[in-house]
Structure formats: structure tokens, C-alpha cells
Amino acid sequence: MKALRQLAWVTIAATMAFGTAHAKDQFVIDLVNEPATLDPHVQWNPDSYYVYRNIFDNIVTRDNAGAIAPQIATSWKRLSDTQIEFTIRGDVKFHDGQPLNAEDVAYSIRRITDPAFGSPQLGQFNKIVKAEATGPNTVTLTTDGVYPALLAQLVKLSVVPKHVVEKVGRDAFNLHPVGSGPYKFETWQRGVQVTLSRNDAYWGDKGPFKTAVFRAVPDAATRVADLETGTSDLVVTLNSDLAAEIKRSGRAQVLSVLTERVAYFGMNSFKAPLNDVRIRRAMAYAIDKEGIVEGILSGYPKVVGELASPAHFGWADGIEPYPYDLTKAKALVAEVGTVAKTPMEFATSPVYDQRVIQAIQQMLNDAGLNVQIKMTDMATYLKGQQSSVPESANTLSYGRWSCACQDADGIMFPLLHSSSNWSRVRDARLDQLLAAARSEPDEVKRKALYAEAHKIVKDEVSVLPLYQEAVIYGGAKQLKWAPTSNESLFLNRMGWNE
Amino acid sequence: MGRFFLRRFGQAAIAIFGVTTLVFFIQRLTGDPTLLLVPETATKADIEAMRHTLGLDRPMIVQYATFLWDLLRFDLGRSFIQNVAVTTIIAARLPYTLALAGGALFVAFVIGVPVGVLLAMRRGKASSGGLMGVVLAAQSMPTFWSGILLIMVFAVWLGWLPPSGPGGFSHLIMPSVALGLLSMATFARITRTSILDELSKDYVRSARARGVSTRRLVLRHLVRNASIPVVSIAALEISHLLAGAVIVETVFAWPGLGLLTIQSIVSRDFLVVQAIVLLGAFVTIGLNFLADILYSVIDPRIRLDGGPS
Numbered sequence: 001m002k003a004l005r006q007l008a009w010v011t012i013a014a015t016m017a018f019g020t021a022h023a024k025d026q027f028v029i030d031l032v033n034e035p036a037t038l039d040p041h042v043q044w045n046p047d048s049y050y051v052y053r054n055i056f057d058n059i060v061t062r063d064n065a066g067a068i069a070p071q072i073a074t075s076w077k078r079l080s081d082t083q084i085e086f087t088i089r090g091d092v093k094f095h096d097g098q099p100l101n102a103e104d105v106a107y108s109i110r111r112i113t114d115p116a117f118g119s120p121q122l123g124q125f126n127k128i129v130k131a132e133a134t135g136p137n138t139v140t141l142t143t144d145g146v147y148p149a150l151l152a153q154l155v156k157l158s159v160v161p162k163h164v165v166e167k168v169g170r171d172a173f174n175l176h177p178v179g180s181g182p183y184k185f186e187t188w189q190r191g192v193q194v195t196l197s198r199n200d201a202y203w204g205d206k207g208p209f210k211t212a213v214f215r216a217v218p219d220a221a222t223r224v225a226d227l228e229t230g231t232s233d234l235v236v237t238l239n240s241d242l243a244a245e246i247k248r249s250g251r252a253q254v255l256s257v258l259t260e261r262v263a264y265f266g267m268n269s270f271k272a273p274l275n276d277v278r279i280r281r282a283m284a285y286a287i288d289k290e291g292i293v294e295g296i297l298s299g300y301p302k303v304v305g306e307l308a309s310p311a312h313f314g315w316a317d318g319i320e321p322y323p324y325d326l327t328k329a330k331a332l333v334a335e336v337g338t339v340a341k342t343p344m345e346f347a348t349s350p351v352y353d354q355r356v357i358q359a360i361q362q363m364l365n366d367a368g369l370n371v372q373i374k375m376t377d378m379a380t381y382l383k384g385q386q387s388s389v390p391e392s393a394n395t396l397s398y399g400r401w402s403c404a405c406q407d408a409d410g411i412m413f414p415l416l417h418s419s420s421n422w423s424r425v426r427d428a429r430l431d432q433l434l435a436a437a438r439s440e441p442d443e444v445k446r447k448a449l450y451a452e453a454h455k456i457v458k459d460e461v462s463v464l465p466l467y468q469e470a471v472i473y474g475g476a477k478q479l480k481w482a483p484t485s486n487e488s489l490f491l492n493r494m495g496w497n498e
Numbered sequence: 499m500g501r502f503f504l505r506r507f508g509q510a511a512i513a514i515f516g517v518t519t520l521v522f523f524i525q526r527l528t529g530d531p532t533l534l535l536v537p538e539t540a541t542k543a544d545i546e547a548m549r550h551t552l553g554l555d556r557p558m559i560v561q562y563a564t565f566l567w568d569l570l571r572f573d574l575g576r577s578f579i580q581n582v583a584v585t586t587i588i589a590a591r592l593p594y595t596l597a598l599a600g601g602a603l604f605v606a607f608v609i610g611v612p613v614g615v616l617l618a619m620r621r622g623k624a625s626s627g628g629l630m631g632v633v634l635a636a637q638s639m640p641t642f643w644s645g646i647l648l649i650m651v652f653a654v655w656l657g658w659l660p661p662s663g664p665g666g667f668s669h670l671i672m673p674s675v676a677l678g679l680l681s682m683a684t685f686a687r688i689t690r691t692s693i694l695d696e697l698s699k700d701y702v703r704s705a706r707a708r709g710v711s712t713r714r715l716v717l718r719h720l721v722r723n724a725s726i727p728v729v730s731i732a733a734l735e736i737s738h739l740l741a742g743a744v745i746v747e748t749v750f751a752w753p754g755l756g757l758l759t760i761q762s763i764v765s766r767d768f769l770v771v772q773a774i775v776l777l778g779a780f781v782t783i784g785l786n787f788l789a790d791i792l793y794s795v796i797d798p799r800i801r802l803d804g805g806p807s
Binding site for chain 1: 530531533534541542544545547548550551552579580581582586587590591594646649650653654657660661662663664748749750751753757758761764766
């Protein structure tokens with residue numbers, strides 16, 4: 001008996017010693033919420049795609065520098081203005097061992113673009129009118145008109161196995177997704193965590209960790225505590241204060257990158273006094289963008305003068321932001337007279353950093369305007385943001401926009417074109433420029449069109465771009481990872497230093 | 499007993515119907531989940547299509563009739579957001595809520611009642627004053643603060659307990675303490691008042707005159723006689739604990755119903771909210787019923803029928 005007990009102790013000690021000497025086996029990530037769904041064609045929120053983008057491969061991807069790179073498609077060529085042919089990798093297998101073929105790719109596109117399927121992501125792919133497998137490893141896509149942003153959108157189109165989806169149906173597939181990506185789905189402990197395991201047969205770069213666990217930890221301070229105690233290895237969605245706390249503790253590292261998300265201040269030019277361009281210009285001078293970025297956000301974001309970021313196609317150099325000039329702002333307000341005192345509601349929701357909202361309100365009132373904050377929940381705020389009748393939309397608002405496509409079309413068209421229900425702008429010149437840019441196949445000409453549009457937006461202050469948002473993660477000290485602008489979290493692009 | 503039960507059952511049914519109807523309409527007055535579901539680039543047509551898929555474009559009265567009909571068949575529907583049956587979602591969360599409520603109740607009861615007795619027995623003494631201060635502090639500390647403080651001390655500095663999430667027994671300790679402290683103070687105060695009430699009664703004086711030891715007096719007579727208010731408070735506290743310790747669950751990443759409620763309200767996941775409210779109504783009504791029965795067990799003078807039995 002005594003010998004047996006000794007043996008047990010030796011075994012435990014050996015396992016522990018072995019465990020610590022071994023490479024990182026289990027990698028734990030703290031998300032804010034659990035993923036809503038793991039079927040990549042259904043839900044569209046970060047907590048879902050952080051997870052499922054590791055289970056599925058996309059048609060194309062972006063490399064760490066942000067350039068579009070092959071993934072399931074090895075190459076592509078334009079057959080005509082509206083048709084493009086993709087060549088599909090021949091060596092990709094789904095996690096159930098079945099090969100991935102051109103029909104799976106075509107099926108995936110047809111599935112997500114079928115209005116009856118009701119994908120929330122339909123709006124990103126609705127320019128695709130036809131997808132068919134034209135050979136064992138070729139797929140041809142047809143778009144509704146010339147559509148230069150197609151590849152940028154396809155970065156987000158995950159390939160699902162036709163045979164599995166058709167066999168098990170939508171609900172079962174969501175509960176037990178089968179993909180071809182670097183990680184396989186293992187378990188989903190609802191409300192708690194999702195566990196993935198490494199796909200050792202992956203065709204590309206394999207993941208460094210045997211298993212990955214995505215936990216739901218809603219409180220940011222708790223996520224930081226998890227990181228500092230080693231309970232988690234990577235935590236998402238931190239603010240600059242918590243980043244400072246991590247640095248101070250010295251127990252973990254802060255990982256940050258400028259994203260393609262642009263913070264902007266929206267003004268409804270259909271309502272007085274905003275229908276007067278002088279008031280909009282006064283606001284542009286009154287809001288101290290540098291002050292907000294440096295003073296409140298610890299310098300992580302970067303001030304921009306156009307409604308795009310250097311991470312977008314369509315960014316134009318040399319469009320300077322309005323400088324902070326309170327005297328000029330006050331002079332413009334005085335010039336307009338009593339109308340300038342019309343009360344304006346500044347719509348917001350708790351999702352946004354209220355320190356920024358309050359600072360903006362204060363700066364505008366300092367310039368002699370009359371701004372009140374109207375706080376509602378997100379759904380109500382969004383309802384006020386989207387309206388086909390701009391007169392009934394929010395008067396003032398703050399937003400942070402990302403199309404996850406890194407193309408100016410994805411941010412400028414919805415916010416500025418008169419056909420979009422997000423837009424509170426009716427400008428024939430902008431309409432014409434944005435429509436032309438949307439279907440201009442020549443990259444140089446397309447860029448020039450956007451540069452032209454940026455100038456009009458600045459001159460008219462159609463919306464006021466504030467800054468390019470930064471995303472802040474906390475990581476274990478051993479973690480080697482360069483976060484990218486598109487806010488993706490690819491496990492197989494990470495590394496671990498023992 | 500039978501008549502009492504029937505009457506109570508009728509009241510409960512009306513209450514539950516009222517609660518569900520209210521929740522159904524209030525939620526739908528507050529906004530539309532479609533806009534939260536679609537990406538920023540969605541067009542008007544995409545949004546309309548999505549609304550149709552969710553069935554939100556039908557007249558309100560038709561939606562309500564469908565809801566009631568499904569409810570009668572015990573079909574709580576599917577979550578818009580998570581694309582699974584509402585019952586699956588709730589069933590996954592319920593065990594965690596029960597565990598946390600149980601843990602918190604344990605902390606509250608096992609500490610609160612003895613503290614209350616002690617406070618009553620030592621009334622007017624310095625030690626009682628100090629203890630009362632501790633009780634008040636426990637009740638006044640907001641849980642978002644005490645929770646983070648516990649994590650800082652016991653997980654980050656001392657490394658004794660895991661900081662967040664569910665798991666083994668050790669994961670349950672901090673959330674239970676954070677949540678239980680609030681109810682502990684309530685239990686202590688109610689017990690104290692109730693014992694003080696009893697102390698001034700004639701039977702206590704007679705018992706003392708007969709030479710019954712204080713220990714025996716407290717354990718055999720006072721605690722039992724003073725426990726009626728404690729039981730009613732317990733019923734109330736349990737329904738509070740079950741209805742969701744939203745803040746504690748958020749701070750400790752504890753996947754209970756409270757957290758689910760908030761997430762579902764924010765994302766306008768109507769069917770999940772409805773189901774949770776329904777569950778809450780059932781639990782509250784059921785516990786009150788149970789408390790009524792317990793009264794009669796503790797104090798045989800209380801008879802549920804109202805007449806002699």
C-alpha cells in the first residue's frame with residue numbers, strides 16, 4: 001500500500017514536471033461574450049467570428065501586412081467586367097476527412113446569398129448574383145455590375161462542406177460545425193466556453209497550441225485579472241486604462257494595432273442649425289480631436305481628416321483634419337446668430353466610450369452651441385441612425401464604423417450616398433463620385449475618385465471624421481502575435497516563447 | 499388545504515399570464531432586434547428580408563396569438579441571436595444559477611442567522627456595536643466593487659482562488675461570498691429584531707425564572723419562535739438570488755441566468771427574455787407558496803384553511 005502511494009506521488013510529480021517543461025498545450029482566450037453562433041454564414045459579431053474563423057477557411061484572406069492573399073482560392077482571373085474565375089486548392093480536406101472541392105465553394109456562396117436563408121451578412125455579398133463550379137477546381141462568380149470590392153468582401157466568406165450541411169441541417173451544423181480550418185470544433189459548453197483542437201492534417205500553417213479555449217468574460221477588469229493570474233493567455237476589448245494597469249503589473253503585455261474602424265461625428269444637415277455649413281464647420285474646429293486621442297484615449301488611436309484610414313483602399317494622403325480652433329468656431333457660431341442656439345440632441349448608447357461623448361458635448365457647448373446628450377440602448381440608437389427619411393434621424397451622433405473589408409466603399413457609400421438609410425447626406429456630387437468609384441475597375445482612377453470625394457466631405461463637413469480606432473488586447477508575456485487591422489484572431493498566426 | 503391550494507393556483511395562473519403579456523408587449527415597444535443582427539453595410543431590402551425571416555413583420559396581435567399558442571404546447575421558441583431552442587439555452591444556464599444561489603444562501607444563512615442571534619444577545623455591548631458595523635459594511639458594499647476587490651486579493655495577489663468562470667468548488671467560493679454578503683446582512687438584521695421581540699415576551703421571563711440556561715433558551719425556544727420572519731425573508735431572498743445576480747455574474751464571468759437576461763435584453767432576444775421572466779414568475783410564486791406551508795409547520799397556530807382542523 002505504501003509503495004502504491006509512493007508510486008502515485010512520483011507519477012503526479014512527473015506529470016507536473018513534464019507539464020511545465022512541455023510547450024503550450026492549451027491556449028485560453030477571454031472574449032466578452034460567448035459566440036452567438038458558430039455557423040459562419042449566420043451571425044456577424046466579433047465574439048462569433050473570433051472563434052469560427054479558426055474553424056473555417058475563407059476563399060481569400062489578408063496577410064499580416066493587410067494585402068489580399070490566396071487561401072482556398074490559389075489564384076483568380078477576371079473573365080469579364082462582371083465575371084471572375086477562382087482556382088481552388090486541391091489538397092484541402094474538411095475535418096471529417098472529405099476533400100473540399102469547387103462545389104463546396106460555390107455552395108457556400110449560394111447559401112449565404114440566398115435571401116431565403118436570411119443571413120445577417122447578406123448585405124456584404126448581395127452584389128454576387130451567381131456562383132457555379134465550372135470545373136473540378138474552378139468556380140465562377142458573377143456580380144451585378146462591375147464590383148471592385150469583391151475580393152475584399154470574400155475575405156469574410158467561409159467555405160462550409162456541402163455534404164455535411166445538407167445532411168445534418170442548419171441547427172445541427174450550428175451546434176457542431178465542420179470546417180477545413182487550422183482548428184477543429186470540439187465542445188461548446190453553453191454560456192461558458194468553446195473548445196477547439198488543432199487540425200494536425202491542416203494544409204497550411206498549423207496552430208502552435210494543441211487546444212484553444214474561448215471563454216466568455218463580460219467584465220473587462222476580470223479579463224485583466226484572468227490574464228495577470230495566468231488563467232487566460234489572451235484577452236480582448238480593453239480600454240487604455242486597463243492597458244496601463246497591465247503595463248504597471250509587469251505580468252503581461254499589451255498588444256495594440258490601428259484598425260480599419262473609423263470614429264466619426266455625424267451631423268444631420270436636414271435639421272437646423274446644422275443645415276448651415278458654417279455650424280458644421282464650427283463643430284469641426286471646436287472638437288479637439290488630438291485632445292481626445294491624447295487626453296482620454298492615451299494616444300492609441302490616430303486622428304484622421306477623411307472618412308477612411310490608411311488601412312483602407314481609397315485612403316488619400318494629404319487631407320488634413322480640421323485643426324482645433326475655438327476662436328474660429330466661436331466666430332462662425334456668432335456669424336450664424338440666434339439660430340445657432342437651437343438645442344441639438346446628441347444620440348449615444350452605453351456601448352460607446354462616454355468619456356469621449358461628454359468631452360465632445362463640452363467642446364461644442366464651449367463654442368456657444370446648445371448640445372444635450374440623449375442616451376438610449378443600442379437598438380434604439382441604431383434605429384435613430386438608420387432612416388430613409390433623414391429629417392427623422394438622429395441630429396448628432398458618434399459612431400465607429402468598420403466594414404471589415406478595408407475598402408473605402410464599405411464606409412463611404414453607406415454613410416454618404418443618398419440611397420443608404422444610414423446616410424443623412426444628400427449631395428449629388430458625392431452620389432455620383434461614390435457610385436462611379438464603386439464600379440471603377442481601374443485602381444488608380446478609383447483612388448482618384450475617392451480622393452475627390454474626401455475633399456468634398458471635408459469642405460462640406462458632410463460628416464466629421466475623428467480618428468482611426470485602435471484595438472487593445474492583453475497577452476501573456478510568452479505570446480508572439482502581431483494583431484492586424486481587420487480585428488481577426490487567427491491562432492495559426494500566433495507563436496509561443498517558452 | 500384543498501381550497502387554499504386551488505385558490506392559490508388560480509391566483510398564480512393569472513399572475514403568470516399577466517406577467518408574460520406585459521413582457522411580450524413592453525419588449526416589442528422598445529425596439530427592433532433586426533438592426534443589431536445585420537452588418538453595417540446592409541441595405542433596406544436586406545433589413546426587411548431579415549425582419550421577415552424573424553417573423554417580426556407580422557401584425558403584433560398575430561405574433562402574440564402565436565406566442566400564446568406555442569406556450570400552451572410548452573414551446574418557448576428559438577432564439578433569434580443564437581439560433582437554438584430557448585429551452586436549450588436556459589437549461590444550460592440554470593444549474594449555474596442554482597449553484598450560485600445555493601452558495602450565496604449558504605453564506606448568508608450560516609453566517610447571518612448566528613450573527614443575528616449574537617447581536618440580539620449582546621445588545622448594547624461594545625462587541626455588538628462592532629459586529630453591527632461589519633454587517634452594515636457588508637450590506638453597503640456594492641457587489642461590482644466587493645467582487646473586483648475579492649478577485650484582486652484572493653486571485654491576483656494571493657493566488658488562492660481562480661479569478662473567474664465556473665469550474666470546481668473553488669470557482670464557486672468568491673461569487674458566493676460576494677453575492678451572499680448582501681443577504682447575510684439582511685438575515686442578521688431580521689434575526690436580531692425578531693429575537694429581540696421574543697426576548698421581551700412572558701415565556702422568556704418565566705423560563706429564565708425556572709432557571710433554563712441561556713443556551714437552551716436560545717436554541718430550543720427563541721430561534722424557533724423567531725424564525726417566521728426569517729422564513730418569509732428567505733423566500734424573498736431566494737427568488738432574488740435566482741432571478742439573477744447580474745452584477746456578480748458579470749464580474750465573475752459566471753454563466754447564470756442573470757447574465758443571460760441582461761445579454762438577451764440588450765440584444766433584443768425577445769423569446770429568451772420572455773422565457774426567463776416566465777421562469778422567474780413561476781419560481782417567485784412557487785416559493786411564496788412553499789413559505790406559506792413552512793409557516794404552518796413552524797407555528798402550528800397558523801392554519802392554511804383558516805378554520806379549525
